[in-house]
Amino acid sequence: MARVHTVPFREVVPVAVIAWSGALLEWVDFYIYAILAKILAKKFFPATDPLASLLASFAALAIGFLFRPLGALGFGKLGDQVGRKIAFLTAITTMMIATLGLAVLPSYETIGILGSIGVFILRILQGLALGGGYGAAITYLGEFVPDDKRGLITGFLFTTPAFGMGIAGNLASFFQGYFGPEAFSDYGWRWCFFVAGIIVFVVAVIIHVLYKDTPVFLALKQIRRVTSSPIKDLFTNKHYMWLFLLVWIGVIGAHGPVWYTNQLYVSYFMQHHGISVGMASKILAYATYAALWTYLFFGWLSDKIGRKPVLVFGIYGNALIFPIIFHIMKGYVNPPDTTMLFILTAILTYFNGIGYSGAMSALVLEVFPSRIRTTAVGFTYNMGYGVFGGLTPFMITLLLKITGNLYLSIIIWSTIVPCIMGLLYVFKGWETKGTRLWEELSSGKFARPALTVSSKATLQEVMEKMAAEGQRVAVVAENGRYVGIVEERKIIKAIAEGMSLSTPVEKIAIKAEPSYEIERVIDGIALLDQYGVKSVAVVDENERVLGIIDPRYVFNEIAVLTAGTKKGFTERIHVSEFMKQPAITIEDKTTLLEAANLMVKHNIGFLPVISSETLRPVGVISEKDLIALLSKEENKNKPIKDFMKKNVITVTPQSTLKEALEKLVTNKIRHLPVVAEGKVVGVISAKDCFKLV
16 A cells, blocks of 8 residues: 655644744844834934935845845755755844844944945845745745645745734834833834844754754655755756746736735835824734734635635735725824724735735745755745835835825835736646645656566566566566566576576565555665665556666666766775675686576675686676576576676776776776786675765
8 A cells, every 4th residue: 555655743743833933033033124114214324305215224125125036046055955954044043143233233323324334234134044044944844744734834834924024013012112212213123123133043043953854855865866056957947947937927926016015015104194103013913913814724725725716816806905995094094093994904914814825835835846946935935025025115115206196106016016917827827736745756756667577477588578678677467467576686596596497487576565656765765675675666556567666766876976976085085995805706617507606695796707717807797697698598507708798897996986986987887896916806886886975
């Protein structure tokens, strides 16, 4: 029965909690600047024109968003090469440093223009950290959760930006109340950054101590499919690039202005019409809290009905309701009706939870392959929300300066632009619900063509077929259904022990458990050691043979060996350090049957052949050669010298690993005799070299 891999729920819970906590605090740190933009404009960007000063402050806000895609590429590369956890942890640490830096940065009044420059530098660091950290967090959690609950559980993570915005607003409101408006504007605002930075440090320590990397990434490492160039892969692979453009423009980019209008500009809209910073922040915070359940609910709904209907409604429903809500809101700001302002703001935050729910996080996880997932998810997310979304305050303010009409500015940027961009997903997007993140790492994806033989076929027939097709193993089947597996060494042992060539192959077939196509390939690899075989069969749910798992292909052996020739350390390792010795050799006058017995006795598949007169190497013979030769009865008692391969490629004990690798790759062989002073003193194999590389 197929073993479908799932991470136990008890392991998912702590991962979800830590991913949520880390991401939440990153957002708190990032958004405190946005909440305090007006105060920081006076502290770091003084100007005679208040609107110009605010625009400069928003430019610093925007630059943090604009650097998020670069952070996604940098930290994404780290996540795809070293691990999701390391990328997440490093990003959080960077965020902590930048946030504490803002807490202690001297103002313009103290150090002049250096204060303004310092704000931009620290915002860039925050942007880099958030860009890398949040993509890593999505991937980190997403690769743990069950396929049928991906929308629900990752939706839990997607509450962090809104919750982070709410907490940032509450922090500002709390410290403003504690210090008073004047003292808060003077120095109390620094405590918002200080408190957030310290808490992030605590969470970073917990992540470092308690949590390991995702099972998907560990599997990639095990089968050596970790990419060395995720950024290059993303931008040079036409298919990956199309996926990026579709999700960036049609989904995340379309929702970016919508999200930030809901979670950011609605507060500025109220302030623009006379509502105090503290009151506007409080209304937004509580409206945000009231809508947090929608992020999970619509994620769960997308697990049931699909990602696309939820996301399309989230983009268009929200964008089209802006003209109505903001028009109504203008009637309740003077005098301020806090109840109605809360209700109107809550409607927007509820709509926000439809588009920015677990449906969004599930979509980006399901679209991109594991080997580039951290890079692709982070970069796409941050190009959408970081660029199109992050520019929202700046663009609306710029449009306000051009048009002189705030309401019209919001409609242009937050309604018209998203509706146009979303058309790409409407017409070109597809449903991703049901995608298994493990599928690309499943046995079915790594199955190689198999030589299938009937259980009634004779050993001679099987040996002839194996020799003709160059196969090391044959899968034994009856009416297409799996029976067992037989390999070269098993057949050679049977012949050496006197079994007739007319013996049915079912007599020696190994009843090794097959690997089902939907199982993880690493579970299939585990069966190799369990049954002591070189390959295992891959079957469908009805146990019909689909192919075999060949570890040389799964572990990308040729590519790894080839890459090893370019690594500097291979020039410092000598063959004498890892060769197998003493060498097991055979004289050229020995018979094929005796060679078979010697291979069986020592459980090896390769023999250097030496001259019976000089004891110098004169050839080699392998179990693959014996399979072809022993299929003919008359060859059994003939000497090896009549059949051995005489072109002997050797190395010396002083040869480097690099030289050995080059000979194995160039000559497409798997073994090399080690020769010193004309005598065979050892043997090295491709497997030995592979382990070292």
